[in-house]
Amino acid sequence: MAQAAGPPRTVLITVDDDPAVSRAVARDLRRRYGESYRVVRAESGESALEALRELKLRGDPVAVIIADYRMPAMSGIEFLEQAIDIYPDARRVLLTAYADTGAAIDAINVIDLDHYLLKPWEPPEEKLYPVLDDLLEVWRAADHRRVAVTKVVGHRWSARSSAVREFLARNEVPYRWYSSDDPEGRRLLAAAGEDGRRLPLVVTPDGTALVAPADRDLAARVGLATTPAADFYDLVIIGGGPAGLGAAVYGASEGLRTVLVERSATGGQAGQSSRIENYLGFPDGVSGAQLTDRARRQAAKFGAEILTAREVTGLEVGGAARVVRFADGSAIAGHAVILATGVSYRQLDAPGAAELTGCGVFYGSALTEAAACQGQDVYIVGGANSAGQAALFLARSAKSVTLVVRRPSLAATMSHYLVQQVEEAPEISVRANTVVEAAHGEHQLERLTLRDTESGGSELVDAQWMFVFIGAAPRTDWLEGTVLRDSRGFILTGPDLAPEGRLPAGWELDRPPYHLETNVPGVFVAGDARAESAKRVASAVGEGAMAVMLAHRYLEQS
Structure with a gap:
């Protein structure tokens, strides 16, 4: 029986344009750390950066990056400057000749260098291993445990980003959300060669990067069955x-x-x-x-x-x-x-609602958005059980929840037990005989126009969140x-x-x-x-x- 693959080993990466030196560094690293760490070597800064991007997409941890100072196409300092953007927590070491110690000292401030080593470092037991042992101890002091989940990089007000999160959540696929504005989100976008104009970016546990994937492509990549086994x-x-x-x-x-x-x-x-x-x-x-x-x-x-x-x-x-x-x-x-x-759910026939769907306007409970509603005013359109259940759930964290109901009361369309719970919740208010006349906002929902069906009067209210349950x-x-x-x-x-x-x-x-x-x-x-x-x-x-x-x-x- 085949053995199940264990978690990936933490990576030590070394880059040197001299093949002999590159092999020597990798040899010495494997001799001391090969049983516990994976050693990756590269012979140019660009190939090392490509390797780091692939490791980033797969979610593999990198503990130490060792770079030679003098490389023709990209110096060690230039390489480490870019490597920081991909793995900011990795420890950084520069290999230098004696004549370049001044540049190495300057690099301590320029790229927050952790250490520089003079070549040759013989014997490694005295000049290499003690340095790396200390750096690895510092790195291990932080929690770098890899979590094998799908990563989603998107924007809060991106309709497709919201749809992908909802698709993964409802199919019980573990995922981690990163805003495209956050540092880690930007690092994942850069590793995938994206500039953030096409969202969301989905990175599967095996490191595959998908840009704004369709549901079927996404399903196949995250392990859901999409192809029938028989005819x-x-x-x-x-x-x-x-x-x-x-x-x-x-x-x-x-x-x-x-x-x-x-x-x-x-x-x-x-x-x-x-x-x-x-x-x-x-x-x-x-x-x-x-x-x-x-x-x-x-x-x-x-x-x-x-x-x-x-x-x-x-x-x-x-x-x-x-x-x-x-x-x-x-x-x-x-x-x-x-x-x-x-x-x-039927679509809300109000100007602006279609354009803002997924950007503050949601059909159904959209439970993946509930955390973002904390401390804010939420509007729920509809008076059936699904609307009441959503109101009670969102009221746990929202500042206020307003049920917008076309009928005079909830009694005709909502189960009695739910009506009682809604009436007893201080955060929930009910606006009966009311409809949404329009939704307003340039890139996200900002305001609603509510109309009283009895008096005919309209009111403009601030709103960033509206969940719609208006019939089937x-x-x-x-x-x-x-x-x-x-x-x-x-x-x-x-x-x-x-x-x-x-x-x-x-x-x-x-x-x-x-x-x-x-x-x-x-x-x-x-x-x-x-x-x-x-x-x-x-x-x-x-x-x-x-x-x-x-x-x-x-x-x-x-």
Whole structure:
């Protein structure tokens, strides 16, 4: 069995344009430190800088940099000046001849040199090793432990930077955020050869640098599955919210070859919820992320395959097979399909909102932005449960949270337990009979125009953060011409397709559609995308399980 790779060893790097001297330095370093440190040698300042940039992107620690003073293209001092920008904490040593000691002494102030060594340094036990031992002890005194996480360099008000952070967070990919204005962020940009005009920069744990990557490219690089393992399955589930995950758990656990396809991140809208308190079996509540993670691991345990960042664009009938087509032109097929595509938040129809999306205007809870809201005034648009859960979560750190509600009160759209908690939270206020008329800001959200629907009066308020929860639109446009939907785009099933016992047009079987079956035999729907569904996490999970049961019945009769 192959041994798992351990953490990378700390690097000692030496650069000298004289090959003989370069080999001698590396030889002496390896003799004393080779078991604990990795020794890297270079024969020019530029090649050494290139090596440092690669080490930086991989996150490998560098403890000591040793450079010869006299090099033709770039002196040791010039090299160390640039090396400081990449590894500011590394100890710096200059190799000099006796005639250059004056320059070496000056370099102590110019580049904060830690030590200079006269050539030759024989014997190393007396002239080299004691110096390096002291420098390594100083370096080890600070915490330089490498954390193998994805690094994201972006700007606070960059919409794509925000989207990448949300994508990684919702897919449970550990990452570390660096502002492009921070020193470490600038160092990572420089190491990748970027000037900060294209953001975000994503550096994966293996050192790969991705500039403003698309979700699918990002998913593949951080270890998420994006390519199906097979061409044909018993059950294809489209959508990874509670309904889809529930179907994946029950389908795989009952022996069906199951694949779940998700276009962004598993969990759906529920996965973005900061707290779900009315889900059976969790009396103290559970976050959407926790529930999603448990369901995803449970589905994987039973053998369900989960594909991320794959957008489905078409559904076709090919004899007994149901063919699912992807945006890149590829396809998979299955005996049965469950549509669990869920819904997305409706876009706010107000001037300025579209332009500022991701730059202060967010749809859904955007929990990755919560820390930046500390001590600030936050506006939440909407009056349903998701808005109330977000308000309670953000109120923990925000200066104030204002719920902007079109209706006269929260009672008609929010669960009673949430209404009570909102009313008891001193940081939360409710502006009823109010709508957002406009969002203002040049590069980020700065102000909102709020209009009172009763009096007609408008008010301009300062705002840097607005989270929008204003109803749901089904993600079903791609089913046009194949699966029947109602006027709002929700999918029709079962009795709605066969009123008074009449079979839907084109239906080829001698039985009516099952309760969750669409007008295409073998294609089922579960969760919020179904017409007249309950729009609750528990009901979505239940429908996912029921859809699997009906798919089994369909397969047995096919």
